[in-house]
Amino acid sequence: MKTKTVKVKKKRKESEIVFLLMLLPGVIYLIINNYLPMFGLIIAFKKINFSKGILGSDWAGFDNFKFLFKTKDAWIITRNTLLYNIVFIVLNLVLGVLFAIVLNEIRSNVLKKSYQTILLLPQVVSMVIVAYMAYSFLSYENGFINNSILKPLGMKEVSWYKEPKYWPFILTFIQAWKSIGFNTILFLASVVGIDTSLYEAAEVDGATRVQQIMKITVPLLKPTMIVLGLLSVGKIFYSDFGLFLQVPMSSGSLFNVTQTIDTYVYRGMTSVTNIGMSSAAAFYQSFVGFLVVLGSNALVRKLDSDSALF
Amino acid sequence: MKIFKKAVALLLAAAMVFAVTACEVNVNTNTGEKDKAEETVELKQVNMLCSTWMEVPTTEAQERVAKKINEVMNPLGVNVNLEIVGLGAWNDTVTQKFTSGEQIDLMHSMDENFPDYISTGAIQPVGELLDQYGPDIKAAIGTDFQYMLDALTFGGELYGIPQLSPKHTWNDLVVNMDIVDEYGLDISNIEKLEDLEPIMLELKEANPDIVSILRSGITFSGITALCTFDDEYEALGDGIGVLMDDTWTVYDYYETPEFAEYCKLMRQWFDEGLISADIGTSSSEFTLNNYFKTGNALWGIDHTTEYSAEVSAAGWEQRSGIRTKVLPLSDAVCSNLIYSTVIPSSSKNPDAAMIFLNELYKNSDLMNTLYYGVEGVDWENKDGFITQIEGTDWFNNMSGPFSMMWGNYFITSPTAGNSADAITAALEFTKSGKGIRSMGFMFDNSPVANEVAAIQNVVDQYKNDLEFGIIDPETELPKMIEALKDAGIDKYIAEKQAQLDKWVEENKK
Numbered sequence: 073m074k075t076k077t078v079k080v081k082k083k084r085k086e087s088e089i090v091f092l093l094m095l096l097p098g099v100i101y102l103i104i105n106n107y108l109p110m111f112g113l114i115i116a117f118k119k120i121n122f123s124k125g126i127l128g129s130d131w132a133g134f135d136n137f138k139f140l141f142k143t144k145d146a147w148i149i150t151r152n153t154l155l156y157n158i159v160f161i162v163l164n165l166v167l168g169v170l171f172a173i174v175l176n177e178i179r180s181n182v183l184k185k186s187y188q189t190i191l192l193l194p195q196v197v198s199m200v201i202v203a204y205m206a207y208s209f210l211s212y213e214n215g216f217i218n219n220s221i222l223k224p225l226g227m228k229e230v231s232w233y234k235e236p237k238y239w240p241f242i243l244t245f246i247q248a249w250k251s252i253g254f255n256t257i258l259f260l261a262s263v264v265g266i267d268t269s270l271y272e273a274a275e276v277d278g279a280t281r282v283q284q285i286m287k288i289t290v291p292l293l294k295p296t297m298i299v300l301g302l303l304s305v306g307k308i309f310y311s312d313f314g315l316f317l318q319v320p321m322s323s324g325s326l327f328n329v330t331q332t333i334d335t336y337v338y339r340g341m342t343s344v345t346n347i348g349m350s351s352a353a354a355f356y357q358s359f360v361g362f363l364v365v366l367g368s369n370a371l372v373r374k375l376d377s378d379s380a381l382f
Numbered sequence: 383m384k385i386f387k388k389a390v391a392l393l394l395a396a397a398m399v400f401a402v403t404a405c406e407v408n409v410n411t412n413t414g415e416k417d418k419a420e421e422t423v424e425l426k427q428v429n430m431l432c433s434t435w436m437e438v439p440t441t442e443a444q445e446r447v448a449k450k451i452n453e454v455m456n457p458l459g460v461n462v463n464l465e466i467v468g469l470g471a472w473n474d475t476v477t478q479k480f481t482s483g484e485q486i487d488l489m490h491s492m493d494e495n496f497p498d499y500i501s502t503g504a505i506q507p508v509g510e511l512l513d514q515y516g517p518d519i520k521a522a523i524g525t526d527f528q529y530m531l532d533a534l535t536f537g538g539e540l541y542g543i544p545q546l547s548p549k550h551t552w553n554d555l556v557v558n559m560d561i562v563d564e565y566g567l568d569i570s571n572i573e574k575l576e577d578l579e580p581i582m583l584e585l586k587e588a589n590p591d592i593v594s595i596l597r598s599g600i601t602f603s604g605i606t607a608l609c610t611f612d613d614e615y616e617a618l619g620d621g622i623g624v625l626m627d628d629t630w631t632v633y634d635y636y637e638t639p640e641f642a643e644y645c646k647l648m649r650q651w652f653d654e655g656l657i658s659a660d661i662g663t664s665s666s667e668f669t670l671n672n673y674f675k676t677g678n679a680l681w682g683i684d685h686t687t688e689y690s691a692e693v694s695a696a697g698w699e700q701r702s703g704i705r706t707k708v709l710p711l712s713d714a715v716c717s718n719l720i721y722s723t724v725i726p727s728s729s730k731n732p733d734a735a736m737i738f739l740n741e742l743y744k745n746s747d748l749m750n751t752l753y754y755g756v757e758g759v760d761w762e763n764k765d766g767f768i769t770q771i772e773g774t775d776w777f778n779n780m781s782g783p784f785s786m787m788w789g790n791y792f793i794t795s796p797t798a799g800n801s802a803d804a805i806t807a808a809l810e811f812t813k814s815g816k817g818i819r820s821m822g823f824m825f826d827n828s829p830v831a832n833e834v835a836a837i838q839n840v841v842d843q844y845k846n847d848l849e850f851g852i853i854d855p856e857t858e859l860p861k862m863i864e865a866l867k868d869a870g871i872d873k874y875i876a877e878k879q880a881q882l883d884k885w886v887e888e889n890k891k
Binding site: 120121122123124125126135138139142143144145211212213214231233234322323324325327331336337339340341342343344345346347349 | 473477480481483494495498502503504620658659660726727728827828831832833834835836838839840842843844845846847852853865868869870
């Protein structure tokens with residue numbers, strides 16, 4: 073009896089070795105690509121001198137971080153980055169689930185596939201092109217909205233690129249439009265995987281379609297929602313650089329609602345060549361992102377320990 | 383059978399792991415062979431890093447040009463290796479190469495980067511090398527361009543070799559003559575900015591669809607306008623701390639009454655409908671050339687390095703397809719060097735680099751190759767003019783496919799479409815022009831880098847909108863000034879003043 077279990081264990085170990093070996097390339101890749109560069113983080117604390125090398129350069133303490141918190145812009149860029157990202161995360165989850173469920177209800181396979189493709193198209197369009205698409209709608213003189221909608225209706229034209237109040241909505245809309253396809257596919261994969269016998273049983277019990285969705289689909293999607301939510305929460309201090317830099321066309325009047333940490337650093341660095349300062353900004357973003365992930369994971373673990381990432 | 387399967391799986395896994403290392407081994411043997419080959423012919427490797435504002439040439443084209451260059455350089459014991467980077471990726475590439483310590487022996491530097499390169503120890507002094515290996519560089523620079531060498535000297539050490547090319551700029555008004563003739567506008571009395579207004583109003587009256595100057599956007603900014611109508615003004619690099627009078631006092635440009643006046647005038651023009659409401663967006667369609675192409679723009683302010691108004695006008699006509707006239711608005715001055723050649727600290731063969739550089743100031747064929755490509759393949763020589771070979775699109779608009787930021791432009795051949803003496807005329811023009819007062823002063827902004835980053839954001843937010851009258855200077859200009867104070871402009875001005883005073887002390891007495 074004893075010898076048998078040992079044998080089984082040994083056998084299991086042997087087969088595990090093969091699997092572990094298969095893991096190795098991925099791990100090596102992770103170490104080279106994601107972990108080794110982390111030592112570059114010390115650049116954020118150095119006054120770089122190329123002739124001395126990175127390690128030989130003098131320490132700068134927190135000097136490189138100062139410019140991030142220097143002016144009252146610090147508050148604006150932090151607020152913009154955080155609020156936009158919170159809205160984006162929530163909206164992406166809600167819309168993703170909604171569209172996934174709706175797509176799943178479609179019977180015709182051809183229709184389903186074509187809707188899916190159409191939804192996914194914006195995802196592959198470059199932000200620069202999106203910016204010009206937006207411009208063709210919003211331009212004061214030649215824009216579609218002013219010329220073809222507001223004017224014929226006898227309303228006053230709006231100078232879109234001068235009015236900050238519209239931009240939180242415009243940016244949110246463009247972001248949702250662009251990323252909805254990808255999120256839908258992620259959730260659709262989970263929806264498709266749900267055991268159909270659950271629905272059949274519910275139908276026998278007389279549950280309506282809406283009840284089935286609310287009582288079966290949504291609860292079963294919860295783990296996926298949590299994982300995806302946590303993943304995007306980790307990037308809460310990074311903004312979609314293309315969206316915030318390109319789409320508002322660098323219009324100064326809009327800076328209060330379009331400037332985020334990334335664009336602020338980018339604009340500041342156009343006249344300063346200091347890799348210490350740009351590293352400092354990246355360090356700050358990833359550090360806060362890390363804390364937020366730890367925090368939200370702790371929260372999830374408290375509410376529903378099975379769904380927590382770690 | 384089972385064992386066999388396992389063995390295969392193990393093998394596969396191992397192969398995947400070692401594929402990575404195997405690549406590295408391969409690379410190593412390659413470079414090893416290369417080193418050996420070099421040793422046998424005793425060539426010193428010079429890695430040359432260039433940027434181009436045109437499309438980056440194909441690897442094939444780069445190799446072709448490098449081969450041609452090496453036909454000249456190998457007998458001198460130098461083997462040149464070209465690497466060409468698009469201007470957009472230039473700064474990133476350079477930083478990356480500096481950080482990794484990769485060998486670069488020659489590269490060019492732009493004005494704004496030059497002080498940074500020195501303060502971060504990225505480049506080395508070249509004075510001794512120039513004395514030893516650069517007699518032809520010295521001959522080409524002579525006394526006429528000595529001030530350029532002075533400008534590249536820091537703390538008694540020379541750090542860069544100036545590129546010799548027309549660097550003198552003058553400001554001019556490019557006028558669309560098709561429109562002027564059609565509407566009978568009188569453009570004979572333009573002396574100051576305000577003179578433009580009645581003409582634009584007259585045109586607006588006659589045909590509201592034709593836009594006036596100001597939609598031309600990026601070429602028209604307050605700094606250009608001020609330079610145009612006031613010789614005393616000097617931008618001192620970034621145009622934030624500037625000289626406004628004949629003293630060496632540094633002013634905050636955005637606090638000067640001149641800037642306020644200018645914004646007020648632009649606001650008035652904006653209110654009169656002379657400026658498009660779309661102009662605040664940084665859209666490339668607002669370049670003067672694009673507007674000229676539509677035939678719908680009256681004029682724009684431009685600065686040019688051409689040696690005469692006729693040549694400049696011919697250039698505009700070629701690019702936009704309309705009849706233009708260029709009205710000079712200022713004298714030609716050299717306000718900056720823009721490009722110089724530097725030897726990075728990571729260079730292994732600085733002597734060979736200087737030997738190669740020396741050739742670039744005396745060997746015409748070599749310069750033609752570097753600028754325009756290989757003769758017979760990329761261009762052909764027609765009566766001494768560099769001419770595009772029919773059926774190729776190797777160079778359009780007279781711009782070389784290769785880096786034109788090197789060596790001595792004045793020994794290259796003229797391109798087709800120019801007069802035979804174009805190059806000599808350009809040389810004479812460049813010799814006759816003077817450097818500005820602050821020529822050679824380069825502000826090292828690293829002590830106030832935190833302030834500069836914050837200031838730049840404020841400038842980006844307000845400058846464009848104020849200069850095009852999009853926002854009302856009455857209320858917005860004070861806000862901008864306050865934001866600048868908040869960003870630390872006072873500290874910045876003080877630092878610039880201190881550096882300038884020190885520079886004046888060393889160079890002007």
